[in-house]
Amino acid sequence: MKYKKITPWLFLIPTLLGLIFFRLGPMLAAGLASFTRWNVFSPPEWIGFGNYIELFNSGTFQMILKNTFIFSGLFVPGVMAAALFLALLVNNKLRGMTFFRGLFYLPVITSVVSVGVIWSWILSPRFGLLYQLVNKFFDIARLPSFLGQPEYALYTLIFVYVWKMAGYQMILFLAGLQNIPQVYYEAATIDGASIWQKFRYITLPLLTPTTFFVLIISIIMSLKTFELTYIMTQGGPNYASTTLIYSIYVNAFKHFRMGFASAMSYILFIIVAVFTYLNFKFKKRWVHYSE
Amino acid sequence: MSLGRKIIIYTILIAISLTTLFPFLWMVSSSFKTMGEIFSLTPSFIPDNIFAEGMWDNYKAILQEYNFLRFIFNSFVVAGLAALGQLFTCSLGGFAFARMEFRFKEVIFALMLATMMMPIQVTIIPEYFIMLKLNWYNTYLPLIVPSMLIGSFGTFLLRSTFENMPSSMEEAAFIDGVSDWQMFYMVFLPNAKPALASLFIIAFMNNWNALLRPVIYIDKPDLYTITMGLAMFKGNYGTQWHLLLAGSVLSILPLLVVYMSMQKYFVRGMLTTGTKG
Numbered sequence: 299m300k301y302k303k304i305t306p307w308l309f310l311i312p313t314l315l316g317l318i319f320f321r322l323g324p325m326l327a328a329g330l331a332s333f334t335r336w337n338v339f340s341p342p343e344w345i346g347f348g349n350y351i352e353l354f355n356s357g358t359f360q361m362i363l364k365n366t367f368i369f370s371g372l373f374v375p376g377v378m379a380a381a382l383f384l385a386l387l388v389n390n391k392l393r394g395m396t397f398f399r400g401l402f403y404l405p406v407i408t409s410v411v412s413v414g415v416i417w418s419w420i421l422s423p424r425f426g427l428l429y430q431l432v433n434k435f436f437d438i439a440r441l442p443s444f445l446g447q448p449e450y451a452l453y454t455l456i457f458v459y460v461w462k463m464a465g466y467q468m469i470l471f472l473a474g475l476q477n478i479p480q481v482y483y484e485a486a487t488i489d490g491a492s493i494w495q496k497f498r499y500i501t502l503p504l505l506t507p508t509t510f511f512v513l514i515i516s517i518i519m520s521l522k523t524f525e526l527t528y529i530m531t532q533g534g535p536n537y538a539s540t541t542l543i544y545s546i547y548v549n550a551f552k553h554f555r556m557g558f559a560s561a562m563s564y565i566l567f568i569i570v571a572v573f574t575y576l577n578f579k580f581k582k583r584w585v586h587y588s589e
Numbered sequence: 590m591s592l593g594r595k596i597i598i599y600t601i602l603i604a605i606s607l608t609t610l611f612p613f614l615w616m617v618s619s620s621f622k623t624m625g626e627i628f629s630l631t632p633s634f635i636p637d638n639i640f641a642e643g644m645w646d647n648y649k650a651i652l653q654e655y656n657f658l659r660f661i662f663n664s665f666v667v668a669g670l671a672a673l674g675q676l677f678t679c680s681l682g683g684f685a686f687a688r689m690e691f692r693f694k695e696v697i698f699a700l701m702l703a704t705m706m707m708p709i710q711v712t713i714i715p716e717y718f719i720m721l722k723l724n725w726y727n728t729y730l731p732l733i734v735p736s737m738l739i740g741s742f743g744t745f746l747l748r749s750t751f752e753n754m755p756s757s758m759e760e761a762a763f764i765d766g767v768s769d770w771q772m773f774y775m776v777f778l779p780n781a782k783p784a785l786a787s788l789f790i791i792a793f794m795n796n797w798n799a800l801l802r803p804v805i806y807i808d809k810p811d812l813y814t815i816t817m818g819l820a821m822f823k824g825n826y827g828t829q830w831h832l833l834l835a836g837s838v839l840s841i842l843p844l845l846v847v848y849m850s851m852q853k854y855f856v857r858g859m860l861t862t863g864t865k866g
């Protein structure tokens with residue numbers, strides 16, 4: 299009673315094709331390409347660490363790295379705090395919670411492009427919804443241009459992305475919350491614990507594995523944010539909202555500096571690899587933790 | 590729970606719901622307005638022309654003059670085929686990982702999981718040259734083929750689905766003398782319908798919303814997907830908010846319908862991507 303020896307390999311043909319030609323192969327190739335000077339029109343030329351040296355000596359690249367860190371550094375705590383708050387709210391056993399869960403999840407399923415369109419319009423100077431409403435209710439002469447001014451553009455993107463994605467992390471937290479046995483809360487209630495004490499001494503510690511997982515997911519999500527930048531600011535004004543992932547696109551497909559862009563994609567590769575590794579490593583530990 | 594607490598919770602919930610819904614609702618309302626009305630200094634939520642002459646003008650214009658009807662069709666083709674392809678790839682792969690023993694099984698599975706979180710920007714440059722070599726530029730193939738062959742999440746989802754099915758099912762079928770393909774297709778696959786539905790919806794949504802590959806591989810306007818069409822429209826006619834918002838509504842609508850009718854599968858799928866991925 300066994301499967302034929304060849305069957306698993308036949309079944310895995312599509313998976314292996316994908317893994318080799320669209321994941322492992324290109325990852326390897328991008329690594330090699332990062333050591334070359336290469337545009338689409340002439341063959342690649344080996345220049346060793348030339349691209350990396352150029353990158354780290356470039357003021358623009360330092361700014362891009364800084365933007366990337368600011369984006370992740372604010373998006374991650376922002377989205378996690380918002381999501382945990384939402385999850386705690388919809389975890390209450392009250393009428394209509396499924397409805398609210400579905401509603402808070404709505405921005406997650408809408409495309410980033412349309413979310414970008416909506417918010418670009420709300421925030422567009424002078425005629426945008428925000429400006430009209432503010433002018434209607436308060437007598438403020440002029441609001442800044444949130445997308446057009448370099449000091450605000452990046453933070454605006456972060457805000458919009460938190461607004462869009464919080465529902466996703468909410469669902470993850472919710473699953474974690476529902477795994478916490480009710481008896482702990484009942485016992486604490488009998489002992490006269492306050493809501494805050496229950497949160498601090500039961501919910502938070504028992505939620506740690508979920509929290510760590512959501513942290514990793516959020517970090518990687520923040521590093522992947524391309525579409526929103528593309529639709530809302532195109533990385534501007536003047537690189538003010540350009541992050542690593544957006545810069546790869548611009549250098550590869552606008553400037554056709556394939557080698558240079560590959561070097562950037564390798565830096566991204568290393569960052570993501572570190573977090574993927576941390577995720578695997580700690581996930582093993584949780585199994586012991588929860589058993 | 591005390592009444593006071595309930596009131597507080599509902600108040601907060603409603604306040605957040607407004608924050609979530611308001612931009613969407615105002616977008617829908619504005620998608621019916623004329624350009625002049627959008628730029629009016631005294632905005633109103635209800636458009637002047639609602640249920641009146643000219644209510645659908647923006648939609649007619651964006652669908653016909655700006656070709657959005659075609660873009661929507663393109664998106665259905667691309668997202669639908671990519672999602673179906675993923676069902677094929679992932680159910681076969683997931684079945685092999687769940688039920689069969691073979692050399693390098695653990696290694697292949699680990700490689701798949703390890704590369705799952707890698708952004709496509711890391712692999713996109715070599716991929717671009719593969720597509721050029723294959724002469725797939727300006728076709729739907731680059732939007733469909735990589736996505737249908739890389740289904741790490743789906744393979745993972747279906748592997749655990751097949752793993753959780755009883756071996757008695759398998760043994761009985763072996764005694765009846767079914768072939769390996771029949772075992773997969775007629776014994777196991779029909780029992781995996783909920784997981785397949787989740788995977789289809791999520792794959793469809795991801796492909797519907799994708800932007801990078803269309804932007805890179807397509808420059809024939811007839812082949813634009815809806816998200817790309819919308820992005821291009823914003824780039825070219827960025828101040829025509831009445832049309833842009835109508836286009837944006839159209840790009841959301843199909844997913845919204847699917848989401849409302851199949852919320853259960855959506856959330857379950859997302860949970861599996863998250864908690865087990």
